[in-house]
Amino acid sequence: MGHLKHGIKKNGVINDSLFIEGVRWGASATATAAAVAVALWTSQGVASGFQLIEQNASGLGNSFAGQAAAAENASTIYFNPAGMTRLPGRQISAAVHYIKPSSGLTDSGSTNALGATGTSGGNAGVEAIVPNMYTSWQIDPQLWLGLGVTVPFGLSTQYDKGWVGDYQTRKSSIKTTDINPSIAYKVNDTVSLGAGVSVQTLEATIERSTYISAYGITRESKLELSETGYGFNLGAMINLSPETRIGLAYRSSIKQNLGGNVNITGIANYSVSTTVKTPDNLSWSIAHQINPKVELLGDVTYTWWSKIKSMPITTTTGTTLDTFEFQFRDTYRLGLGANFKLRDGLMLKAGTAYDQSPVVDQYRTATLPDNDRIWLSFGAKYQATKQLTLDMGYAHVFVKDASLNITKTNQGTVKGQYNNPNVDILSAQATYSF
DSSP states (O other): EEEEOOEEEETTTOOSEEETTTTTHHHHHHHHHHHHHHHHHTTTTTSTTOOOOOOOSSGGGGTTHHHHHOOOTTHHHHHOGGGGGSSEEEEEEEEEEEEEEOOBBBSOOOOTTSSSOOOOOBBOOEEEEEEEEEEEEEEEEEEEEEEEEEBOOOOOEETTTTTTTTTTEEEEEEEEEEEEEEEEOOSSEEEEEEEEEEEEEEEEEEEEEEEEETTEEEEEEEEEEEEEEEEEEEEEEEEESEEEEEEEEOOOOOEEEEEEEETTTTEEEEEEEEEEEOEEEEEEEEEEETTTTTEEEEEEEEGGGGGEEEEEEEOTTTEEEEEEEEEOEEEEEEEEEEEEHHHHHHHHEEEEEOOOOOOGGGGOBBBBBBOOOOEEEEEEEEEEESSEEEEEEEEEEOOOOEEEEEETTTEEEEEEEEEEEEEEEEEEEEEEEE
């Protein structure tokens, strides 16, 4: 580790004055914060903020409307574990999702850390394949056990090397795995309850350029962080009538005490840590069978993003290098879907949703150009055999244009607009009952 030299503190934060062998770590600490921001709040997350709502293919055709009440297969473990009581016997369900985001900056006067102009970075969206798998097991007429393995947060952003914002961010990625053992209990024909615990592993990386002002040179830097956190989810399913049921589901925050290091090529390797906390959310869903051929689905989900205001970056000795400001707001998501039974064994699906972003305009950065979005989707469910069911879905997500004007010390100014950002999603799922 390099030698520390402390400068002047302003408002309790070391402001552009902490050096490690000539490295200006006020700037590098901001990069560290940006790294976590990209990893956890990347604009390429398909739901608002950093969440990945793609946890089954059976719900994609409905834009995931009403998933806390749908309980079509074992993927209900993620959306509402109480839904397992609608699944007789044993079941295994696995899905895979191909996600193709598109998000490019139209530059309008950006300059890098050296005061030079450059390219706008190309398409920052990175294609990804996201899997998930579930199994449920009916133990007796009232008790079910289940297990879900999911990727609740993830995807990446990647700008072209040498783009004008290269000193703020270039390449980032996040990998999460959530193991979610669950239980459901059928109280009576009207009410079912469910619960689960989550063991969630997170790994985040970012690569960018760093300007070393003491030497007047630029070097590559890479951040790596990882940790495992724990949380829980709760659910209830209420049958109002043979045609109508309501689902309520809550998923808790998970605190991640991330630790790792920042490596600047040929200069220093520095240990850093930070704490992030995923927001909790509450969903209310309804499923109503209008007639034997048509079912309607709807939901409202509220997410407490406002608990995330700022994120201090510290050394292992407790020194605050910088504080990254988010100032998130709470958000809601509204979904509406419909299922149409075309014939025995074949169902068609459609849906739409409005998904609000937690990002406030004045705090939008190149690492977080997120904005509100609208979903349009369709899909199909096919009963291939008595035991095997196949689901496919497609969605196009329209993301609202996002303007950007952010300046960071020793990282330059990125100014412009993300025009017509969007995401295409294609999902497939197989469910086997036995």
